[in-house]
Amino acid sequence: MTVTDHSAADARPATRPPRAGRSNGQWKVDGTTPLNGNEEWKQQDGGLNVRERIEQVYSREGFASIPPQDLSGRFRWWGLYTQRKPGIDGGRTAQLDDTELSDEYFMLRVRLDGGALTLEQLRTVAELSRDFARGTADISDRQNIQYHWIRVEDVPEIWRRLEAVGLQTTEACGDTPRVILGSPLAGIAKDEILDPTPVIDEILQRYVGDPELANLPRKFKSAITGHPSLDVVHEINDISLVGVRHPELGAGYDLWVGGGLSTSPRLAERLGVFVAPDEAAEVWLGVISIFRDYGYRRLRNKARLKFLLAEWGPKRFREVLETEYLGRALPDGPPPAPPTGPGDHVGVHEQKDGRFYVGAAPTVGRISADVLLGLTDLLEAAGSQRVRLTPHQKLVVLDVAADRVEALAAGLETLGLTTDPSPFRRNTMACTGIEFCKLAIVETKATAATAIRELEQRLADVAPQLDTPITLNVNGCPNSCARIQVADIGLKGQLVTIDGEQTPGFQVHLGGGLASVDRDEAGLGRTVRGLKVTADDLPDYVERVVRTFLSQRESGESFSTWTRRADEGALQ
Template structure:
């Protein structure tokens, strides 16, 4: 297999038009930095900061850290300073970053779709206990995210992680961000193709590789061979999605240019067939296009989705084939999209006769202690391993049929139910104002309270409804593709500015992928969230047609029903 490298500019075979105004695209010779982020990366490759953390900053302490490393290059090692306690949401956009900085770090640990042994799960837990005030969150990029990390402890944390095959390299920054892999890769009875080997090859060849450490912005990857498309491929920069060619058999389609934030876009499906041993080369080609042609002038336009939107899928494929792969890709219709999403909660058959069991933390908020307890349960029941999911959940692999019931009972006891309510299963939340410097409102605690309130008020639900709660407009919790998406902001209530949310309704991935409907000037206070969600869900239950999903109902429902201004009667509780 060719080992693609890009130390020099690749030959140009295509007629890609130069932009009307300089966007800082390297492919056109624009190498001079056009903003402070690009200047910082040019001054020193961010991967070099690892040695300074190991041999300088961890020994001399927080005050020794160069600001350019602290608020820039540290991200390539999975480290952000966390939000200083006591700063309210109204000051988020008004204060300089250094005024928001605490002297502690958030650290993201990548799993990249790996099957984590009981030992690895225990290690993740003890790190939380020993160094992170017992914090540990499961994120929607299959990470473990710690808080309260001190710079002096980073070398030992890295050493413990590396001993179980984990790391935090390029978990943040303008880099190949943590990969999403199918949580049931290699075991699901209905899997099309196992993408695990492709993910491992991408990791081995390109993570920590300075040819791929300086993208215009973040670069998000997803790989799944499961027919449920369980990695939200529609909203990643690059996604490889399992498909079947009538002659060549199972392989992957290539989707590019997805992303949310303040300008949400769905991926362009290229309609190709790529064999598994060529996925890593195709990844390098897409990443190379982003690096060389991506817009570097304005950070707000620096994601791959803007380039794909300007070029279109046909031009993107042409450049990929002629300039980066040196051959044409095999055309093949894109695979059919499933209805909704699948997070693998509950008990499901494996191809080997065993079962996998998906469990639901509350909006991803767990602890080091809970991870240690989970490792003990895995050892007790002979579980092969665990994977994190893109929905802030955990899947246990390799449960023998005879132990499933006892396993579910034990998981209930430690607080990780495999038989959760709809509200616990289908609610996600970002980090929020507790630790995030971009957040405006609280998310984790408010979501936990909302789940408890809805379990009391609407305990029985015969149709899944997802709720995604975000603390700011950046959509880390995928606000726009939830049935009920809640974007944090300050709202006026009785003459006072209070925490609240803008509401998006009817968003989805899969067959009906779309961005939620926003109601003009409609805001909900944080305190009134339970009443609002109860009203709008009750209206759906009363007004829906047979087999009509919440997202479909939203598209036709009267606006006063969606605003919760009128609550219909007659819904079964």
Template sequence: MPPTSASKTGARPRRGEGQWALGYREPLNKNEENKKNDDGLNVQQRIIDIYSKAGFDSIDPADLRGRFRWLGLYTQRAPGIDGGKTAVLEPEELDDRYFMLRVRIDGGQLSVAQLRAIGEISTTYARDTADVTDRQNVQLHWIRVEDVPAIWEKLESVGLSTMEACGDTPRVILGCPLAGIDADEIVDATPQIQQVNEEYIGSRLFSNLPRKFKSSISGCSAFCTNHEINDVSFAGVIGPDGTPGYDLLVGGGLSTNPMFAQRLGAFVRPEQVSEVWAGVTSVFRDYGYRRLRHRARIKFLIKDWGPEAFREVLEKEYLGYALPDGPEVDMREGQQRDHIGVHPQRDGRNYVGFAPRVGRVSGTRLSRIADIAEEHGSDRIRTTADQKLVVLDIEDDRVGSITAALEAEDLQVRPSVFRRQTMACTGIEFCKLAIVETKDRGSELIDELERRLPDFPEPVTINLNGCPNSCARIQVADIGLKGQLVTDANGEQVEGFQVHLGGGMGLTPSFGRKVRGLKTTSADLPDYIERVLRRFLDQREQDESFASWAARAEDGDLK
């Protein structure tokens, strides 16, 4: 049993955590009770048969704030509720009568027809809203429940869905947008992503997990899917026998208790990925903690067990065979992970990566991107894990034309440091958890920093988050901004941010440094960031990164 295995590593076995495998089948909180009462996948038919016909007021609250998520639907925040009310009001007081809808895009892979369909859904049903997320999805807003069946039909007609885009389920599988075309790729993970999707997404085997479950499967040599912070990651390596495969990592995640994923030390061959993924997910389903929501992620399980015990349980109880030991990923210093710019493909053509403002686009713009790609001979558009997009398969003589067409739409192929490196979550405009506004704030910040520091040389990441949950990965940004209410110079409570400095992934992963009292109002944000970036330039040693400087700088220099 896992407690015995865990005891070998010195971990104390935990009981009473609601683990199914230890006999705790009775729900220990309302979320678990709701899932036991009815599988989240069952809500799909009720939406089609009942709620879309009878309207918002007909929706069972247990479906509205629970099971709807299994089909990618969240109620969005009602307009006009300030951030100070976020933690005070009841859910029904925060709910608008409209929904955010998340379109699932595994591996970030889209055809022209698929992207055009999303654009048309946005303009028809979502008030022309669309955000490209750092999970490679597209989010739409202002969705009425009456329109959901028609939206699903449109998505299904082009091979897309919203299945398990949210909820306590296996969410979208991250993959490299250059899979199959990058000359430096370790292994093309497209077949493995497709297999996992076909075999397990929408399956009742994994429709009741303790909490959300985030996966990445990628052979990218730049490690663009951020294997360090997913619940389970398969990251490309060359195995002991010289063939390509994957290093297996488990237990990454950010939110209010960030942890980096831990290597299990195992090598996974491509043909094993689907069953190993299912094995890891099954361990989480059966042994994951279900008593307290804030401890229900797999990262807490592997923290308590340790990677050795977790691997032992995976192999003995779920796989029935031992995985060979394998190497860890081979990262290089200073790798850019976002695939921005014009670069050659292995077939002699080019991919063109471009940056919208903090992931915010629109249905009109998505349709225009589809048109531009098609006009330039491409049927392959990709989303990235950094709120960016890439068009594949552009001939040399069309590069100038597609670059000009994209940049005419404010989609920069050669963006400034600040356009390229700034991300923002949904924020208070639509999110019920948010405390501050982020998307417009991030866009305005880009403009200000481009004006004030036009020649800034370093790729410093700036991530804005509207609440502590870190959807925009604030702990692993050079400058991470966590939304909260702060006191301004006049003693008034206003929107602002707690500042985290020097976080990052790669060769030297670390969570950002927090300096006591280091906060800024939203209005003062451009002044603060300009000030700290100028100090970095003044004090840095030769080729020193911002993260290295932030780790050694005096507190006063970071304020």
């Protein structure tokens, strides 16, 4: 019953003679002959094809019936990863293989392009958490909802319920076009340059689930915004379309390519072109096709678009895009203006139609079925039919009448979703961590939540002085799902040796930032030689460095600017 799809590979000649030197596995340069096991199984049977087996075989025969290549590979094309087996400490993460680390339960990612949920969809998401995920639900920094404790037996019913309300898990993971980040204020903000919703919808409808784009070298991350707060972390995506106003051509997009973090961080670069709204989906297709055809496939740790951009540079990338994929030149365009304010949209703000949007902060993105069900009730009471998730692990309720804002905000507070968070709660993010993630070395969510509570008490006396945000991003391993290199204080999980004993802790990155969190200039953080902190000592360290910053800062100086000039002793 296996259906093999070679359409994308067959479109390029497998017999192309290799170039001089070692092949990088670039289809348009080296041919499509696979150079490693991962590329072999993707060509033998594409990831999209596993859905039929999940529905017809594995969900009926159980976890033990799933062969390894589907379990650890193709399942990802449908948003499914096995979660970490309980009781395996961080010291064993690198010692065990995937089968030893994996439990017989799954993380399931629901892709929410643009972070958008209707009231009906929100209710379905809440009920699925309650019925199948032991009440778990996290808002990720990719605007997705992530469940845990999912059984393969329940996946077909979960899909049925999601798809009945227009949601899906298609290509939520895997070597595919992942969820498209979009402005949470699309279509409703007073100061919006343009609404990216039509572009997001066109890409979603035409290309997500297309076999031609379902075998990429690795994942492909997209972001599109028309809001002047630059609210989609555009500097760290493979492609970003950022709203600008051209002096002659009007509103459109500035094109950025090649961003990504993980163990080899690189910020995206502008190609210097102006993209008209009706050309945006075509340009997106051109960029992802370049990645498919020219991306490196020999080594997976070099298989992101950022490595190709590093070799080519933006000038050559633009030339290839225009000549080989679009067949025309794009006009030069302006860069986006500096951000007008924070991109997390927390608080109460007026929409262009006179109603209000209300942004609320959970603690490091962790919510639950009860919270989601309570949120559903609050939306109904407030007369809202829409909520959106943000790339900062927040949520925004749209279309609230003025006379219902106060009641909504009070109701959100009772759910643990505050519209007026402390600086520490507002600006702290955390990845999944060792609780469920097989790559993690340390715990993150509870560690970050504890740090927030401690810092709210310890630094209450200086909180009014924190007039610029200090972001604290907590990651359980080196892969930077929580964007540690672009945080003011980024924490990379590792084991720290204290008095000869290993204990969970973090390597500290300082002074990173993005334009989309109210930075004048984006940049990667610095590491200070030997600067590590244990998980237990994290609140002590953050309190110490924040107080030092406030005592040494110059007028109006941000934390990231201070860290670049401070001596290492002040950063310890």
